[in-house]
Amino acid sequence: MSSASADPVAALAALRAEAEARIRSAVGREALQQLKTEYLGRKAGRVTAVLKTLPSLDPEARRVVGQAANDAKAAIERLLEEADAARVALEGGTAGRDLTMPARYAWRGAIHPVTLVIDEICAIFAELGFSRYVGPEAETERNNFTALNFPPEHPALDMHDTFYLGEGKLLRTHTSPLQIRVMETYQPPIRVTMPGMCYRRDAFDASHAPVFSQVEALAVDEGITFVDLKASLSYFARRFFGRETRVRFRPSFFPFTEPSADMEVECRICHGSGCPACKNTGWMEILGSGMVDPNVFVNVGIDPEKYTGWAFGMGPHRMALLRYGIPDIRMLYDADVRLHDQFVDAV
């Protein structure tokens, strides 16, 4: 303040030069903020201090000094703004832009929920040494039924409402004909998962589709038993549904397995207390399985006295409904982009 009284205009010029030099060399937002306070602060700013002396000056001096002080203030403000803009440009490259605005994406695609389920099933069984094997959807009656121990004119055929192509050809009603194909092509030990599309003469509704997926698995070797079946499928259920999942096996019937078993897990919706989805039993059927019937081994030229095996089949379409809470199986065929957009992170 003493300098101001000596020659306030010269002092202001010096102050301005000093501020300019310091602003140019300042780095970062905080340093600029401090300089702004030091020169222009309302209480103790050095240029403000000069302005505060104005009332004590004579009118002529008040005009000249006032002009110089306001010029200095404007110049320093401009320098600070420029420096801040430069800083922003340097730091972010989005000078003057609002970073809360949405990001710029490329289109994102999604794997189909059913494929996700199939891949997960196969990946879990890969941990148990299973490879993947596939085959045609149009099949012979022999591979689809006869070789799988379906007697002709047997009521078991009613469980498979079949689309026929004529001359002993049909659309496979399950992935089980792949059991025949793989056993006629390879020698035991065999450990394969076999995904694919199957066909049954069911009209489309919320829970049925005439074209649907199945995953079949087959393990054949010496010394394989019902205990191995239970162990492998229980391992799968706990890997797929969670470590604490309760599992049970119920007797069932398939012409190509004996003993046959349906595997059920604790209802995913009510967790065992009973709800409409599980018909109040607290359990949900997940797959059908069993020990390979000796007649099937005979039909493919494997000695049933030496080899035993187990097999299962399950429906990934149904599993996808359960897993992702999709209410209607038809939604899995619509290809509605609003559904699939929800699966872009599930890759």
Added chain:
Amino acid sequence: MNVSLRWLASLLGTDLDPIETRDRLLMLGAGVEGMEPLHHDLAGVVIGQVLEVRRHPNADRLSLCEVNAGAEIKHVVCGATNVVAGKKYPFAPVGTTLPGGVTLERRKIRGEVSEGMLCSERELGLGEDGDGILELETAAAPGTRLLDALPLADTRFVLEITPNRPDLLSHEGVARDLGAVLQQPVKLPPIPGAPAGVPRAARAASAGETAGVRVVIEDAVGCPRYTAAVIRGVKVRPSPAWLQDRLRAIGARPINNVVDATNYLLFENGQPLHAFDLAKLRGPAIVVRRAGRGETIVTLDGQSRQLTPETTVIADAERATAIAGVMGGAESEVAVETTDILLECAYFDPARTRLTRRTLGLSTEASYRFERGVDHDATPLRLLRAAELIVAVAGGRVDGVPVDVHPAPIPPTTIFVRDARIAHVLGVEIPRVDVERVLTALGCVVGPKDDRLAVQVPAWRPDLTREIDVIEEIARVVGYDRFPDDLRLFRPGTVPDAPSERLADRLRRVLVGLGLHEAITSSLGPRLDEREPMVLNPLSQEEAYLRADLLPGLVRRVEYNWRQMQRNVRLFEIGHVFHKKECSLPDEEIRVAAVVTGARRPPHWSEPEPPDYDLFDVKALLEAAARVVRPGAALAGEGSELVMRDAAGVVVGRGLEPTADRPAWAARVFGFELSVEMGEAPRLRAAPLPRSPAVERDVALVLPETMAAADVEATLRAGAGRLLERTWPFDEYRGAPLASGARSVAWRLVFREEGRTLREAEVDEALARALKEVEQRHGVRRREA
């Protein structure tokens, strides 16, 4: 099949808990699809005895009753005309909620207070009769709960029985399975009022006689056993209450005593029976034979049916009067005026019954059971029980000795089971005593034979024919939950991963990475061209053919999305297509197809309207897919389509603008389809990175519209020689000052030679050579600067 818990309990002679029974049935392999409590809503109704009946002072058709309801005498206004002092009726006191949800209140009826209600059959949900109140013949004291006095409270199970278990299509069979676990034998309850001394059927080889009726089996394949009894003097009328209650408990409607008796036994032991009106049988005779060509019959449902020689029929002396094992004929149906009946209890061949049922499209409770196999040993015993029941409920007497025509008795099945084999399959040793206990409880006769177990199987279990069948029975009754589930070491398998699965997986990831959604569409569709295999029995003509291409199905999915007002759609599918082939399975091929329409990039505030997809985007998708599944295939433009050919020149893929039903606001749709080649993708190898500098030149050439840039580029490459590392068109221009019909395409050429720095002069020389070649071959020149 519907099963009554009370009925099961009466066969086992023990009480059964509904929940426990359901869980036991499930763990024995009977699917329990439903479980319904019956009449538990009658808990508040008690036995009321009417002490006094007076006229209502203010209403002619009402009466005032004093009712002993146990603890108190109640004052009741009653509208029924059949109310009689001294009799007992169901009484619902004030506060009771009746079936249907009405709660009774204390109220005045025409000035007289009523403290409850005497109920009719219909008001209690026990039957159709709503005309009068239900008179009870019970010794129970007034005030006793109705449910304690009458056998009404029950639980109905809806069972889903697998086709291998015909024995479970009856209460006796279900009870037997339960009994095997509960260690409780099954006993058929005695029939109230059954006559004594009905003779057992006498066997005849292929023709016999009972009470003057000749019974002949001509078709022993379709009908291996036929037993019959003649009952004279029956009175057709409603059944007694116990029989009606049993039938209602399983959801069957009582009809008359003869029909109800046969239905009751059907559900008790699984044996379908048939009663003919003897007066309508000509001869009188029963001839089991094949139908004649062109023979017809009117069945019980009133339909006239054309028969074929494949069908076994029950005929009288002249014409078919029932379709064996499926349905009776209308003409010989038992009616109110019937007095003499011929009762049939037979074993019809499962396969023939199924064939007949399918040919006629007629499925009945009887055909369902014959098709799966009924007990062929018990036929005469079941005839006897049926005759006793009919006489008990409909009166009359059995005339003469019933006949059992049985041309070739079927010997019992004996199966030999090895202890070691049981452990070999099940993984656990089951003690011999447990094995014997389980099998005996199921009705088998077991005994040691050498080091094996000889198991003689009951005829009600046609599913048990081999050692493995018996092993399954042991596991089933022991309980699947009793087996451990520890993972054990395994040997690796010999089957490699399918190459097509690996390729599909990589392809899927590439296309998803390019922003496309995977679709799975139905492979059944309408007919589009000649290649599609036809389904013989489609659900509709819209789904009568197997797809020959994927793309049409994906375009339908785009149209679906358009209907949902979605403009931006990007889909791909990897799936099978089918091509018709004479005398063999269709040719089946794995394909990949994709469709894109709408904005090429997601709209963004920095670019609110990005450009739409075009054929060059699809070209990129097709090339990206081909690099995975068709390495080495060449892509060229042919007309307005992109065509991809393999090394042999065979078309393996196409990119195009498919026709679509496009709304005005939607963008054009583009797509590709490519066949996936099985086999491993070539191994990727990295090239060394260049160390010498490159020299670049840009040249713009003026091409006629009709000239392919790729042809010009090939000439440029050849002309520039080995110093040219790569070249590509980087710009295209049409318009002034170019003449119309001409365009300018600009190429960038990158020259390099590894190991040295190129001189400007040699690059210029190479470029000049290239330009000269282009001019000579195509007449194309550099664009004036």
